[in-house]
Amino acid sequence: MEPVMIIKQVTKRYKGGGGISDFSIQVGKGEVWGLFGPNGAGKTTLLKILTGLCQADSGSVELFGHDVRDRFESAMSRVSCLIETADAYEYMSAERNLKLAARFYPDLPKERIGEVLELVGLSNEKRKKVSGFSLGMKQRLAIASALLARPALIILDEPTNGLDIDGMLWLRGLIAKLAREEGTTFLISSHGIQEMEQVCTHACMIAGGTLMKQGPISELTHGGVTLEAAYMSAIHHQAKGEAMAHV
Template identity: 80%
Template sequence: MEPVMEVRQVVKRYPGGRVIANMSIRVGKGEVWGLFGPNGAGKTTLLKILTGLIHADSGTVKLFGIDIQDHYASAMSRVSCLIETADAYEYMSAERNLKLAARYYPDLPKGRIDEVLELVGLSNEKRKKVSGYSLGMKQRLAIAAALLARPELIILDEPTNGLDIDGILWLRGLIARLSREEGTTFLISSHGIQEMEQVCTHACIIGGGELISQGRITDLVGGGITLEDAYLYAIHGQAKGAARIHA
């Protein structure tokens, strides 16, 4: 089966020394990938390359078998993303913000806006100006916008930002349901490794711009080893208990 996303030997260098080095990832339909790494590891840079916001120096990125540099619009037509910030027009309501976004999707079914507002729990607040929203509500609105056109691949950068415990539980449930029932594929960059372990099917751990470890969650954890332990081994060469001893 053609992968939803295929990254082959992607390289990106910056004058200051930051780098993405020979990154290769293959993501299948309905999989939920967690992208983990410390600050400055290159997570957001990689996401920007995957969505065409910046170009790699070398290597290829294909979405649904389409090269993103050669045919950007076609490659991105089935993709939605939320990277870095949850932007919205604060002087408008959530409903009005989504109506503006819906103009990019002429075939959007009638009622889809109300449907996604219900999905993210903002139905009762849909006519309230976004300026009066909490950070968590703004994050929910951004997720609603990402879901609007029923994308087959959703790329999320720190989607739990601003969400309380109930919000994180809701988001995990939503991701699990969409991947299971609709075959939606997710790539999620997050510092919340404990939260994401419970919903991700695969993990990719990067450090210093290099791919250190990747694979199925079931292959990375077990026998008392959590994904957090696997992360600490990959990044620091020590488990959580050792990290406490040497702190």
């Protein structure tokens, strides 16, 4: 089966510092990948490259066999993403916001808006103005928008922002359900390893723009090691290697 996503040796460096270096992963259908790292690790830079919001200095990204740089529309045709902020028209209702988003999908069944509102738990609030929503409710609405067209790949940047404990449990259940029942693939950026460890099938750990470890969760946590412990170990080895390089 052809991989959903292939990232090969992607590098993007900024003049003031930061970015990512020589990043490579391969993602298969129905896999849930967690991109874990602290703030400033390079996670959002990678997601922007994947979605065409910025260009890599070198390397390549293929989505469903199409190069993002050369065949952007084809590459993104089955992709949905939520990056950085949960934007919506505050003066409109949740339902009206989704109707506006649905205009980009002319073949979308009318009942789909009601379906996604039910999925994210906003059916009872669908006619309320977004200006009266909590941050968590706005995040749920943004996720509903991302789900509208039944994308094959969903890219989420810090999707648990603003969600309470119940909201986080709901989100993990939703991701697991879509991956299991519909074969939806996820790439989820988060600095909260413990929040997402239970739903991710694979993980890549990044710090300082460098990919430290990647692979199935079962392998990274072999021997009863938690994913958080594996991450801290990777950071320790990276720091030790950098210190030795300067001796």
